[in-house]
Amino acid sequence: KTVIGVLASGRGSNLQAIVDAIESGRLDAKIGAVISDNPKANVLTRMADTDIPTVCIDRRQFSSRQEFEAAVAEELNIRHVELVVLAGFMRILTPYFIERFRGKIMNIHPALLPAFPGENAQQQALEYGVKVSGCTVHFIDEGMDTGPIILQEAVPVLEDDTVDTLSERILHTEHILYPRALALYCEGRLQVEGRRVRIE
Ligand code: GAR
Numbered sequence: 001k002t003v004i005g006v007l008a009s010g011r012g013s014n015l016q017a018i019v020d021a022i023e024s025g026r027l028d029a030k031i032g033a034v035i036s037d038n039p040k041a042n043v044l045t046r047m048a049d050t051d052i053p054t055v056c057i058d059r060r061q062f063s064s065r066q067e068f069e070a071a072v073a074e075e076l077n078i079r080h081v082e083l084v085v086l087a088g089f090m091r092i093l094t095p096y097f098i099e100r101f102r103g104k105i106m107n108i109h110p111a112l113l114p115a116f117p118g119e120n121a122q123q124q125a126l127e128y129g130v131k132v133s134g135c136t137v138h139f140i141d142e143g144m145d146t147g148p149i150i151l152q153e154a155v156p157v158l159e160d161d162t163v164d165t166l167s168e169r170i171l172h173t174e175h176i177l178y179p180r181a182l183a184l185y186c187e188g189r190l191q192v193e194g195r196r197v198r199i200e
Contacts, residue, residue: 002186003032005081007072007089012043013171014087014108014178019050021179029186032079035072037091053079059091069097076101083185086140087178095142103192105140106185108178110170112136112152117145122167131157133166135174137181139192148197150181150190 006015015034021027034054036044047054055075062068076084086107098105111121113136116128125133134154141147153173157166184190184199191198 001028001030002082003080004029004083004085004182005032005076005079006034006085006087008034008036008041008043008087009038009090010041010043010088012041012046012088014174015043016046017175018085018087018179018182019052021183027179027183027186029083029182032081033075035075037068037072037089043088065094066096069094073097073100083182085178085182092144093140098140098142103139106150106181107138107140107145107147108174109136109138109145110167110174112154113138113145113149120163122170123163125157126161126163126166133157133170135170135177137177139197148192148195150184150197150199151177153177 006018008015018027019031022029022031031052034043034047034052036056037059039056039058044054044056057068057071057075059068062071082104084101084105086105109121111125112134116124132154134152136152137150139147139150155170155173189200191200
């Protein structure tokens, strides 16, 4: 089984979808650790009655980004994590961390990249006036949401959408797409060739 480490900062609904996929046998992986940079994150309480280890590494207790990331990397290594999964992790990782886990960090983004990278992707989509948005699972590289794309799914933007209603519709799709992308990785079916990810 591939050991995955999940980094999350908030609600943790994507983590929940991953846990559910493992429990139902759709994803053959083991969660070695859930790490949150935020001591108040709902994601930590969500895992409280499971046997999944949770660790809080509070960014404010470190004097630099690199020291914080070194602590996160250390924890992932102790838990023998082979794939780092970002699930609502709201910090930008530096090249130092990305180099340590090169090609082994996945992220989900609530837009069809390369459209609307960065924060508030759903709001950006509404403000731009697109009729279709969606979500993207991709590998992380040094850029902001620029790494090789693994899977994408389109979601319609409706006339009377607000940020909340659009976010919810996209989130529903995220919960299906992320476990699917992880399963492809764990089955050894993803081949990265430059920018392109081939699914075998
Ligand atoms: C998700 O919509 C995810 O795509 C987004 O944060 C939410 C986390 O929800 N991530 C980003 O915007 C990354 N830039 P969750 O904590 O319930 O999984």
